[in-house]
Amino acid sequence: MIPAKSRFDALLYFCNRIVANLPSATVRQYFYRHVMQLDLAPGVRILSGLWLDCRAQCSIGRNTIINQNCWMDNRGGIRIGANVSISPFVHIITADHDLSSPEFVGCERPVCIGDRVFIGSRATILPGVTLGEGCGVGAGSVVTKNVEPGTIVAGVPARPVGHRPLNLRYELSYRRRFF
Secondary structure (H helix, E strand, O other): OOOHHHHHHHHHHHHHHHHHHOOOHHHHHHHHHHOOOOEEOOOOEEOOOOEEOOOOOEEEOOOOEEOOOOEEOHHHOEEEOOOOEEOOOOEEOOEEEOOOOOOOOEEEOOEEEOOOOEEOOOOEEOOOOEEOOOOEEOOOOEEOOOEOOOEEEEOOOOEEEEEOOOOOOOOOOOOOOOO
16 A cells, blocks of 8 residues: 555656647646536646645636746735736745744744736746736745735735726636647
8 A cells, every 4th residue: 555645746756747838738737626626616727737735725716827838836825816917937836944943943924915916937936926917927936925905916926016996807718728
């Protein structure tokens, strides 16, 4: 009999190396919902190359788009709102280590992303961060602290650089079948 840890590692390998790169978005979505137990609302689109660190502990709101080659460390929990646009190569991290701990203790803190947030390519969202509704994160930014609704942040570490309107009403629609 194969130990549970080995079965889980094999599942993650299959998910991240095989399923994530299948050319059919429909097959990937089915696998993420039913095998990886992600809570995906209608209209969610996850493009190829998504990397996950565990099952479940992730909910994604309607019409949200996760572009190619994103990494979602969902061990600490991720909640993504509706109509969120996550650009390619974004990292959402929910687990790290206490660097001052003699035992190098692991820590998990959830990441929450509000409705109609835009996250630019290669941005990194660190554990425990909340991105308020309608905020924007510039490409390549490292978000270390909560971002207020409608605020645009950029840089390393990310700092406010502007504002978006708070009355955003758009609905995202991305319907590619193969990508």
